[in-house]
Amino acid sequence: MNDLRRRLVRSPVALVSVSILGLMLLLALFAPWVSPVDPGAIDIRTRLTPPSWMDGGSSDHVLGTDNVGRDVLSRIIHGARVSLFVGVATVLLGGIFGSVLGLIAGYFRGWVETVIMRLVDIQLAFPSILLAVAIMALVGPSMMNVVIVLSIATWAPFCRVARGQTLQVCNQEYITAAEALGLRDWTIMWRHVVPNIINPLIVVASFALATNIINEASLSFLGVGVPPSTPTWGGMLGEGRNYLRIAWWVSTLPGIALMLSVYSVNMLGDWLRDVYDPRIGD
Amino acid sequence: MRNLFRALTFSLALMIGGCSSQGDLTVANSTDISTMDPFGMFSRVEVAFGDHLFQSLTFFNKDMEVEPLLATSWERLEGDTTWTFQLREGVRFHNGAIFNAETVKFSIESYYERNAAGRTVGGASVAIPSADITRVDILDSLRVNISTSSPKALLPFYLSQMWMIDPGFYTDASDADRAENPVGTGPYTVSERIRDSHVALAANPDYWGSAPKAARVIWRVIPEVSTRIAELETGGVHLVTDLPFDQAALLDDTPGVHVARISGGRRVMIGITTSGGPEPLKDKRVRQALNYAIDFDAISEGLFSGQVDRMSYMFNPPYNHPTLEAYNYDPAKARKLLEEAGYPNGFELSSLDTPLGKWIQDFELAQTIESQLADVGVTLEKGVRTYEWGNYRGKLLSYDLPGLFMQGSGGEFELLTEAADLTITSPSNFYRWENDEYEELWDELQAALDPDRRQEIGYRMQEIVHEEAPWIFLHIQPDVYGVSDQIDWQPRPDEIIHLWDVSLTL
Numbered sequence: 001m002n003d004l005r006r007r008l009v010r011s012p013v014a015l016v017s018v019s020i021l022g023l024m025l026l027l028a029l030f031a032p033w034v035s036p037v038d039p040g041a042i043d044i045r046t047r048l049t050p051p052s053w054m055d056g057g058s059s060d061h062v063l064g065t066d067n068v069g070r071d072v073l074s075r076i077i078h079g080a081r082v083s084l085f086v087g088v089a090t091v092l093l094g095g096i097f098g099s100v101l102g103l104i105a106g107y108f109r110g111w112v113e114t115v116i117m118r119l120v121d122i123q124l125a126f127p128s129i130l131l132a133v134a135i136m137a138l139v140g141p142s143m144m145n146v147v148i149v150l151s152i153a154t155w156a157p158f159c160r161v162a163r164g165q166t167l168q169v170c171n172q173e174y175i176t177a178a179e180a181l182g183l184r185d186w187t188i189m190w191r192h193v194v195p196n197i198i199n200p201l202i203v204v205a206s207f208a209l210a211t212n213i214i215n216e217a218s219l220s221f222l223g224v225g226v227p228p229s230t231p232t233w234g235g236m237l238g239e240g241r242n243y244l245r246i247a248w249w250v251s252t253l254p255g256i257a258l259m260l261s262v263y264s265v266n267m268l269g270d271w272l273r274d275v276y277d278p279r280i281g282d
Numbered sequence: 283m284r285n286l287f288r289a290l291t292f293s294l295a296l297m298i299g300g301c302s303s304q305g306d307l308t309v310a311n312s313t314d315i316s317t318m319d320p321f322g323m324f325s326r327v328e329v330a331f332g333d334h335l336f337q338s339l340t341f342f343n344k345d346m347e348v349e350p351l352l353a354t355s356w357e358r359l360e361g362d363t364t365w366t367f368q369l370r371e372g373v374r375f376h377n378g379a380i381f382n383a384e385t386v387k388f389s390i391e392s393y394y395e396r397n398a399a400g401r402t403v404g405g406a407s408v409a410i411p412s413a414d415i416t417r418v419d420i421l422d423s424l425r426v427n428i429s430t431s432s433p434k435a436l437l438p439f440y441l442s443q444m445w446m447i448d449p450g451f452y453t454d455a456s457d458a459d460r461a462e463n464p465v466g467t468g469p470y471t472v473s474e475r476i477r478d479s480h481v482a483l484a485a486n487p488d489y490w491g492s493a494p495k496a497a498r499v500i501w502r503v504i505p506e507v508s509t510r511i512a513e514l515e516t517g518g519v520h521l522v523t524d525l526p527f528d529q530a531a532l533l534d535d536t537p538g539v540h541v542a543r544i545s546g547g548r549r550v551m552i553g554i555t556t557s558g559g560p561e562p563l564k565d566k567r568v569r570q571a572l573n574y575a576i577d578f579d580a581i582s583e584g585l586f587s588g589q590v591d592r593m594s595y596m597f598n599p600p601y602n603h604p605t606l607e608a609y610n611y612d613p614a615k616a617r618k619l620l621e622e623a624g625y626p627n628g629f630e631l632s633s634l635d636t637p638l639g640k641w642i643q644d645f646e647l648a649q650t651i652e653s654q655l656a657d658v659g660v661t662l663e664k665g666v667r668t669y670e671w672g673n674y675r676g677k678l679l680s681y682d683l684p685g686l687f688m689q690g691s692g693g694e695f696e697l698l699t700e701a702a703d704l705t706i707t708s709p710s711n712f713y714r715w716e717n718d719e720y721e722e723l724w725d726e727l728q729a730a731l732d733p734d735r736r737q738e739i740g741y742r743m744q745e746i747v748h749e750e751a752p753w754i755f756l757h758i759q760p761d762v763y764g765v766s767d768q769i770d771w772q773p774r775p776d777e778i779i780h781l782w783d784v785s786l787t788l
Contacts, residue, residue, distance in 0.1 A: 042653035044584030044646070048528065068649045069584065223638075228649075229665035239645075242508045246528055 007275055014271040017264035024261055028080040035074035036062070039231045043069035048247040064249045067239060072249060075231040076257050082143070082232045083261060086216040087209045089147045094154030095205050101155070102162025103197070107170060107189055117163065120156045128153035129215055136224040143226050146219060150212050161204050165197035199276040206269030210262045217258055233258045306482070307496035307769065307786045309521040309779060310510050312639050313671045314478050314503040319460040320445045320452075321396055321404045325675075326548075326692045327523075329405040330778040331501055334483055335376075336445035336466035339367055339386065340438045344774045346695050348438045352381065352446055352467065362433035362731075369424040373490045375448040376464075376471050383420040388449040390418050390428070406443045407709060408699040412728060413440035435731045439696060469494040469782045478503055495785035505639050511764060514539055520766040520786065521779070526643050527586050530762045539766050544773040546761035547598040547693015550641055552634070552651060552686050552754035556715040559684035562629045569751035571619035572686075573609035575658040576754060581650055585643050586760060593755045595744050597700045598693040598775075601737065603744040609755055616658045628659020633667040636688035637674040642759055644688050651754070662686075678712055687712070690759060693776055697740050701727060704747065715752035 008014050027034060037060075047069040050057045057064065063073040105116040135149045169175065170193070178188045217234030219225030226232050228239075233254040240251030311327050323332040339353035353367040373381035397403050397410045413434055419427040430437060451465040464472060469491065470483035480502040485494050502519060504510045507529055510522040515536055525533075530541045554563050554572070562568045578592040594608035620628060636648040648666045655661070669677065677683050689712060694700055703710040705724050720743060727739045748755075763773050771784050 040653070042650055043580075044650045045580050047584045047646075068646050223668060227665055228668070229652075242506060242529075245508060245511070245532055 004275065008271075011271055013267050017267040017271070020260055020264040021268065024080050024084060024257075024264075027077050028084045031078045031081050035071075035077040037071045037074050039070060039074040039078040040229065041070060045069065048243065048250070050247070051249050051253075063253050064247070066236065066250045067243055067247070070231075072236075072253055075236055076233070076254050078231045079233040079236060079254060080257070080261075082220075082226055082230060083213050083216060083258070086143070086146055086150065086226075087213040087265075090150040090154050090212045090216075091205050091208050093147065094151035095158045095201070095208065097151070098155030098158030099162040099197075099201055102159035102164075103166050103189060103193065105159070106163035106166025107185070107193065113163070116159065120159050123152075123156040128211075129218055132215060132219060133222060133224055136219055141224055141227045143230065146216055146225050149219075150215055153215065154208050154212060157204055157208065158201060161200055162197060165200055166193055169193050169196045203269060203273045203276060206265055206272055210265040210269065213258070213262055213265065305786055306498040306500045307781060307784060308500040308502060308519040309781065310502045310504045310513060310519040310523070312503070312505055312507075312510070312524045315475075315481050315501060316672060316675075317461045318464040318472065318475070318481075319404070319457070320447055320464065320466070321393070322402055322461065323404045324402070324407070326777045327779075330780065331481070332405070332445065332464075333468065333778070333780060334470040334499065334782060335464045335468040335472065336447065337468050338442050338445055339369075340442040342439065342442040344772070344780075346776070348442055351442075353441075356438060359427070363431070364427050364429045365437055366421070367426050367428060369426070370490065371424060373467050374488055375451075375467055376486060376488075377448060377451060378488075379448045379450050379465075381446060381467055382423045383426045384423075385446055385449060386426050387418040387420055388453075389446045390415055390444060392447065392452065393444055406445075408694075408702045409440040409443035411707070412698050412702060413437055414728075432729050433731055434728075436696070436698060470499060473498070494782035496781065499781050507639065514764045514766065517766070520769050521771060522764040523761075523777075523779070524639075524642055525762040525764055527589075527760070527762065530764065533764050538768075539764055542763040542765050542771075542773045544761050544763075544775055546759050546777060547695055547775050548641070548690050548759040548761070548777060549593060549596060549598075549693065550647075550688075550690045550756045550759050551593070552648075552756065553683075553689035553712050554686060554751070554753050555681075555684045556713050556750075556752050558681070558714050560631055562623070562625055563631075563685065565623045566750050567619045567623040568625065569754075570609075571616040571623070571658065572655065572660065572754050573751055574612045574616035574619065575655055575660070576609070576651060576756075577611040577654055578608075578756070579611065581647065582757070584650070585646060586757075590757050590760055593757050594748075596747050597697055597740055597744060598695045598758075601697040601700070601740040603741050603748075606744060606748050609751075613658050620659065625659070628661065630661045630663055631685045633662050633664040634686045634688070635667045635669065635674070635677075635683045637671045638668045640671045640674070641688065641690040642762070644690075647756070648688055679709065681712065681714060683712075686754075689753065693758075695776060697736060698727065701740065701743055704743075704752070713752040715750065717746055717750060720746050 008018065046065055047067055049061050049065040051064040052059050052062045061071050063076065066072055066075070101116050105113040132149045132153050136145060139145045175188065175192060178192055216225060217232065217237065220232040220234030221238040223238060225234060228235055236254035237251045243250050313325065313327055315328055315331050317323060320332060320336050323329055337352050339351060340348050341351035343349050352370050352373060354370050356365055356367045358365050369383060369386065375381060393403050393406055393410055394415065403410055414431040415428055416431050417429045421427060428437065446467060448465045469486055469489045471486050472481060473484040474482040480500050483499040485497045504513060507526060511529055511532065513519045514522045533539050533541050554569050557564060582588050582590045592608040594606045595602040620626065634648050634652055636644045638645055645668060652662055652666050691703060701724060702708050704715060705711065705721060706716045723739050723743050727736060730736045730739060761773060761777060765771055768786055768788065769784050
């Protein structure tokens with residue numbers, strides 16, 4: 001852990017990424033206290049007020065207001081909650097599910113492996129966002145549905161990586177030794193396999209996190225994600241796109257927030273991959 | 283060398299000029315032409331489109347007056363229930379069939395048979411029961427007698443809503459055939475139709491009247507306002523409909539295009555399911571409370587630059603009630619009415635439903651109204667729910683939107699057709715509202731010939747609706763069109779767009 005921290009301080013890109021994500025996380029956690037006004041408060045009279053530094057801007061709304069007069073800054077802050085929550089929840093759900101299946105497939109081999117890996121192939125044959133849109137159109141918009149649907153779209157890569165790594169680890173002599181000692185399968189898997197396959201999975205998780213943040217925004221943009229009453233970055237992009245010509249800030253600013261978050265997660269993932277890759281030493 | 287260059291430039295200019303003068307006159311709407319079945323075209327856009335393919339005995343012109351079309355003249359016989367129509371000679375259908383008295387009999391009887399069987403009759407859904415035609419008698423090949431159950435002063439107007447169709451084609455045509463292959467007498471025929479994209483019309487070479495000015499007319503569907511505007515600016519389309527005020531302001535400064543504004547006749551409201559829906563909405567005090575909860579001044583300022591007033595009446599001029607006062611914003615009164623009705627802490631409804639982009643700023647309106655209702659304690663469990671128009675239209679017609687729903691009722695500027703919408707037998711009574719006095723007045727109105735008495739009935743009807751509040755009154759939609767300077771086109775107050783006498787210049 002100390003080693004990780006030392007490496008982090010030495011990498012400016014990773015440091016900036018972590019700072020941005022940390023800030024987003026803080027904003028998300030403390031959204032009700034840090035956002036200037038209620039993100040749902042509609043005031044149709046002051047709609048499309050520009051950001052405070054522009055002509056006609058007001059200090060009441062630092063980043064301006066949207067098409068029904070809601071405060072853009074407050075909505076971006078609250079939108080961070082949805083993006084990060086959905087991102088983290090889907091990666092945890094889909095990631096754990098996929099990894100466990102991959103571990104089982106790689107450890108037990110045989111027909112179990114065949115069944116699981118064919119399922120992975122089937123899952124990967126569908127474009128994930130298309131599948132998500134189709135399911136969401138059927139079940140209707142809600143936060144829980146988004147999490148479930150995106151988890152389904154997430155598990156397969158974890159399963160593949162977990163299986164591959166497990167296969168590799170199981171060829172090692174210490175596994176044979178553990179078996180010779182008479183340890184039970186579950187104990188071997190938990191004590192000796194999992195710790196040795198976790199690092200690549202963390203890298204997969206970082207990329208899945210970025211993808212799912214974008215997927216959630218895409219679903220909300222299309223109007224099949226989180227219900228419109230909940231502020232989300234994707235929803236803001238969608239609602240503001242008709243106003244790009246007369247009020248660019250409505251969709252541009254949440255777009256920037258989305259871009260920064262995803263970029264940071266990706267950079268961090270890149271960095272983590274380098275750190276965990278034994279072939280790239282320092 | 284210079285001469286060669288000149289010749290090249292000249293021929294190039296000729297080519298470009300040649301291409302442009304053949305350009306297609308293009309109009310962009312927010313919703314698609316969902317069918318070309320003369321009995322299925324229903325919305326204002328579809329009816330306007332259908333008028334290019336199909337024609338009626340009479341024509342309701344841009345001055346809101348009835349003029350001859352396939353009938354050249356008519357007279358009322360003694361007894362007031364029978365009229366003789368003289369038909370136009372030399373009219374042929376797109377497939378070459380001849381238009382005559384047989385056609386008229388077949389067309390009108392088809393409308394009535396379908397209506398009796400409970401099938402759709404498109405834009406004639408109000409005219410058919412109102413006219414209540416009992417028989418069509420052929421006098422000779424170009425003269426018919428049309429009889430009604432009781433004296434109908436407005437028969438020529440009703441007939442303007444019933445298209446004449448070819449018996450040879452429509453007798454046995456399947457539903458799919460009707461939807462895809464319209465056969466009428468109009469100035470245009472269909473040359474191409476791509477669903478959710480466009481319909482291309484070509485001038486009918488055998489048209490009986492003067493040839494339409496534009497050889498080709500394209501009806502495009504562009505659901506997004508910003509895309510419609512961009513297409514207009516870049517010359518891709520020449521006429522766009524349903525512009526919000528703030529976006530139209532962009533076009534005021536754009537060279538080559540202008541904005542046409544007209545006070546339309548479309549009444550926009552939040553429909554309330556008054557029976558068979560949520561319990562609280564059955565109480566008229568609750569419905570009045572919802573009306574008092576709306577701060578329309580704020581909506582007008584925010585969305586319409588303060589230029590639109592709240593609707594006080596429900597029939598378009600000249601039948602509008604002169605002294606009714608619009609509901610004012612009075613949250614205290616709203617809360618008091620809710621308390622009287624037994625809901626001191628308000629109540630929760632499922633959702634407020636709206637199509638996206640069908641009516642000007644429908645989504646913004648719905649969101650604002652959601653928040654204003656919440657201020658008096660009426661909350662929505664699922665908030666504002668949006669639908670694509672085709673889907674919404676289906677739900678509206680099958681009463682599948684119980685609670686609160688956005689509704690925009692097109693203006694026909696005719697008392698009978700507008701009053702019919704609230705009778706219990708009307709398919710447009712989306713509110714499932716029933717009122718005995720209103721029904722009695724409706725029966726009387728259908729037979730009334732005296733203009734003063736008709737006016738009186740219309741006023742009383744509006745008083746009842748105002749009091750009973752089957753909807754949250756909003757406003758008369760201001761119709762804003764973006765128009766290319768290449769066409770000479772004026773808007774009509776009833777949203778109908780007719781393009782056969784519009785030419786495209788460079």
